[in-house]
Amino acid sequence: MDDRQTTLTGALGDESPGRSAPRQRRAAFFVSDSTGITAETLGSALLANFPGIDVEHHTLPFVDGDVRVEEVLAEVGRAAAAGLAPVVFTTVKQASLRIGLSAAPALVIDLLGGPLARLEEAFGVRSSELPGAYHGLGDLEKYHRRMRAVEYAIEHDDGQSLRALDLADVIIVAPSRCGKTPTTMYLALQYGLLVANYPLTDDDFPTETLPGPLVRFAARCFGLTTTPVRLTEVRTQRRPRSRYASLEQCTLELRRAEELYRRAGVPFVNSSTKSVEEMSAVILQTMKLRT
Amino acid sequence: MDDRQTTLTGALGDESPGRSAPRQRRAAFFVSDSTGITAETLGSALLANFPGIDVEHHTLPFVDGDVRVEEVLAEVGRAAAAGLAPVVFTTVKQASLRIGLSAAPALVIDLLGGPLARLEEAFGVRSSELPGAYHGLGDLEKYHRRMRAVEYAIEHDDGQSLRALDLADVIIVAPSRCGKTPTTMYLALQYGLLVANYPLTDDDFPTETLPGPLVRFAARCFGLTTTPVRLTEVRTQRRPRSRYASLEQCTLELRRAEELYRRAGVPFVNSSTKSVEEMSAVILQTMKLRT
Numbered sequence: 001m002d003d004r005q006t007t008l009t010g011a012l013g014d015e016s017p018g019r020s021a022p023r024q025r026r027a028a029f030f031v032s033d034s035t036g037i038t039a040e041t042l043g044s045a046l047l048a049n050f051p052g053i054d055v056e057h058h059t060l061p062f063v064d065g066d067v068r069v070e071e072v073l074a075e076v077g078r079a080a081a082a083g084l085a086p087v088v089f090t091t092v093k094q095a096s097l098r099i100g101l102s103a104a105p106a107l108v109i110d111l112l113g114g115p116l117a118r119l120e121e122a123f124g125v126r127s128s129e130l131p132g133a134y135h136g137l138g139d140l141e142k143y144h145r146r147m148r149a150v151e152y153a154i155e156h157d158d159g160q161s162l163r164a165l166d167l168a169d170v171i172i173v174a175p176s177r178c179g180k181t182p183t184t185m186y187l188a189l190q191y192g193l194l195v196a197n198y199p200l201t202d203d204d205f206p207t208e209t210l211p212g213p214l215v216r217f218a219a220r221c222f223g224l225t226t227t228p229v230r231l232t233e234v235r236t237q238r239r240p241r242s243r244y245a246s247l248e249q250c251t252l253e254l255r256r257a258e259e260l261y262r263r264a265g266v267p268f269v270n271s272s273t274k275s276v277e278e279m280s281a282v283i284l285q286t287m288k289l290r291t
Numbered sequence: 292m293d294d295r296q297t298t299l300t301g302a303l304g305d306e307s308p309g310r311s312a313p314r315q316r317r318a319a320f321f322v323s324d325s326t327g328i329t330a331e332t333l334g335s336a337l338l339a340n341f342p343g344i345d346v347e348h349h350t351l352p353f354v355d356g357d358v359r360v361e362e363v364l365a366e367v368g369r370a371a372a373a374g375l376a377p378v379v380f381t382t383v384k385q386a387s388l389r390i391g392l393s394a395a396p397a398l399v400i401d402l403l404g405g406p407l408a409r410l411e412e413a414f415g416v417r418s419s420e421l422p423g424a425y426h427g428l429g430d431l432e433k434y435h436r437r438m439r440a441v442e443y444a445i446e447h448d449d450g451q452s453l454r455a456l457d458l459a460d461v462i463i464v465a466p467s468r469c470g471k472t473p474t475t476m477y478l479a480l481q482y483g484l485l486v487a488n489y490p491l492t493d494d495d496f497p498t499e500t501l502p503g504p505l506v507r508f509a510a511r512c513f514g515l516t517t518t519p520v521r522l523t524e525v526r527t528q529r530r531p532r533s534r535y536a537s538l539e540q541c542t543l544e545l546r547r548a549e550e551l552y553r554r555a556g557v558p559f560v561n562s563s564t565k566s567v568e569e570m571s572a573v574i575l576q577t578m579k580l581r582t
Contacts, residue, residue, distance in 0.1 A: 024414065035572035038336050041329050045382065046406050049418035059581055061572045087413065089406075091336065107413045115337050115380075115400045122378065122398045123315065127340035143470075144528070146567060150473045154445055179434075182441045185476055189567070237435070276437060276480070281326035281352045290350055 024053045027079035029060055031072055031090040031101060036061035042111055043089035056084065063092055069100040080105040093127075145192035153188040156196035157181055162213050165196055170287050171217055172197040173210070174224035175253040176244075177234045179271040179279065183224070186280045193289060200257050210264050222283050223261040223268030225254055230272040315344045318370035320351055322363055322381040322392060327352035333402055334380035347375065354383055360391040371396040384418075436483035444479040447487035448472055453504050456487055461578050462508055463488040464501070464552075465515035466544040467535075468525045470562040470570065474515070477571045484580060491548050501555050513574050514552040514559030516545055521563045 028047060030039035036059040047055050056079075060072055072088075079086045086106035092098055093112060102108050116127050155161045156168070158181065165171070170187070172180045172195065180197040187195045198214060210218055226234075228251040235245035243249055261268040267286045271279055284290050319338060321330035327350040338346050347370075351363055363379075370377045377397035383389055384403060393399050407418050446452045447459070449472065456462065461478070463471045463486065471488040478486045489505060501509055517525075519542040526536035534540055552559040558577045562570055575581045 026414075035566075035568045037568055037572070038332050042333050042382075042402065042406075045329050046403065046410060049384070049407060050410065050414055050416060051419060052416060053414055061576060085413075087410070091333075093340070107409065109406050109409060111333065111402075111406065112337065114405055115333075115402065116340060118398065118400060119337060119341065119378070122376075123317075123341055123344055125341060125343060128342060143473075143566065144525075147470070147473050150476050154448060154472070157445060179438070181445070182434075182438050182480065185441050185480055189473065189476055189480060234435070234438075275326075275434065277326045277328055281328070285352060 025084055026053055027056045027058065027084035027086040029058045029076055029086060029088045031060045031063050031088055031092060033064045033092045039089050039091040039111060066100065069097050072101060073104055076104040076106050146189055149188035149192045149194055152194045153184050157184065159198040165213060165217060167194050168196040168220055169193040169289060170195050170283060171214060171221045172224060173200055173221050175200045175257050177231060178224040178226050180224060182276045183279050186276045187283065208263060218264055218266065221266045222287060223257065223266045224271050225258055225268055226270060226272040228254055316375060317344055318347045318349065318375035318377040320349045320367055320377060320379045322351045322354050322379055322383060324355045324383045325352065330380050330382040330402060357391065360388050363392060364395055367395040367397050437480055440479035440483045440485055443485045444475050448475065450489040456504060456508060458485050459487040459511055460484040460580055461486050461574060462505060462512045463515060464491055464512050466491045466548050468522060469515040469517050471515060473567045474570050477567045478574065499554060509555055509557065512557045513578060514548065514557045515562050516549055516559055517561060517563040519545055
């Protein structure tokens with residue numbers, strides 16, 4: 001079915017059945033003229049496709065001059081000498097520094113170079129070669145928006161305050177320990193959205209509707225659920241052997257929460273198989289909050 | 292000096308001096324089989340190099356089957372028909388879907404394809420073609436770590452609690468409104484670090500050392516400062532025409548804070564020209580918290 005897989009596996013050596021081949025060990029360097037976040041994100045996403053290879057990750061940010069390039073080359077050289085056959089992912093923009101980095105004793109993958117050249121051609125203008133991606137006047141406004149969003153999220157975490165609930169872009173509701181708080185913070189920090197969250201406790205469940213303070217804002221509510229086993233596990237870390245953490249209690253609360261979401265027309269997602277980023281993306285998409 | 296710049300600018304048309312050329316308008320689509328964060332991050336970083344072009348951004352996450360590919364093609368087609376000459380940045384992994392997307396009436400830039408092929412060659416194994424970057428068993432541990440970090444950050448925000456200060460990976464200190472809270476949350480969410488923050492108020496300045504609760508943890512402290520003008524501006528949004536927001540008060544507090552950092556040997560950074568991501572990267576680097 002898949003000739004290439006077979007060939008490549010075979011190329012690793014003729015191990016006898018039952019004895020596993022030694023795993024490849026590699027060093028990966030994420031090199032950036034700014035924070036390193038883009039290089040790290042894309043480089044890690046690429047490496048995640050090779051689960052059979054053990055990779056040491058190193059992020060080298062603020063590589064913005066010849067001295068820093070020399071430091072990178074030295075560090076990559078040490079990894080190469082240690083037999084770790086390095087891979088360098090770079091998002092450095094300045095041409096002279098990129099040339100310097102290409103001398104590294106490694107597979108050097110320039111994540112910007114190819115796409116930039118194609119964009120230059122399509123746009124008919126040359127790229128600016130400024131280091132860092134997000135400089136300029138937009139920053140201050142973005143900064144204020146995020147600061148306000150994070151403070152709003154802290155104030156309105158776990159139903160602690162209802163002061164400015166009417167300003168919320170979205171209100172995340174769920175039983176305790178379904179992931180409300182990290183998802184709230186992610187949406188606030190990454191997108192500058194005003195996000196409140198509100199716990200569903202036993203008291204809320206006898207009703208046919210959302211908890212009182214939320215009824216007016218039903219259209220902005222988004223629910224989280226999870227699996228009973230997962231919830232028991234997470235709650236056990238907080239209060240071992242409590243009724244709160246028991247499988248019975250978790251099963252009951254999740255069943256009631258899902259019934260409530262359906263009755264109130266609140267969209268919801270199961271957090272047990274999703275990362276914070278994925279839940280945030282689903283919420284943005286469902287609530288049409290993408291800009 | 293720069294022939295290419297001249298040629299390309301000229302190619303845009305012979306505008307008479309003093310009259311600016313009409314700006315190019317384009318639509319950009321960030322297409323992913325997962326959250327879209329990687330496509331959005333790298334695509335935006337690439338587009339930021341073309342400040343002269345107005346770009347409408349559209350993120351299309353969870354493109355994981357033929358139906359979603361058709362939806363993308365339809366949406367890109369509408370932008371093309373509206374004269375927005377679309378650019379599609381994609382991180383979709385499955386080969387059949389990538390072929391589908393390549394039919395879009397747009398410049399299609401496959402951010403993964405080229406680098407993946409080079410890694411396959413270097414590693415001698417084929418990539419797994421799993422959608423999404425961060426699945427697998429690592430997730431649950433990472434999730435717990437982040438959840439704990441965000442809750443720790445909320446509890447220890449602005450010196451509100453000192454309960455578990457001894458567990459902090461880093462303690463951010465600064466006068467009010469220098470950016471402690473968003474930076475704290477970013478480090479917690481993105482890196483799962485335990486980060487506390489502590490305000491420097493007038494009362495702390497007469498001393499020669501850090502505020503009492505922090506003295507034991509001086510080696511884990513990191514300071515923020517900013518410019519007096521910036522601080523006045525940010526504080527004015529909170530309390531207009533107050534002594535707190537006055538240029539005199541801001542100048543005084545920042546001068547005293549910087550003196551304190553120097554006396555106590557606390558590294559610090561000026562937040563006025565840095566994004567939250569950049570400050571976080573500097574803190575990780577300085578405090579050797581990169582893993």
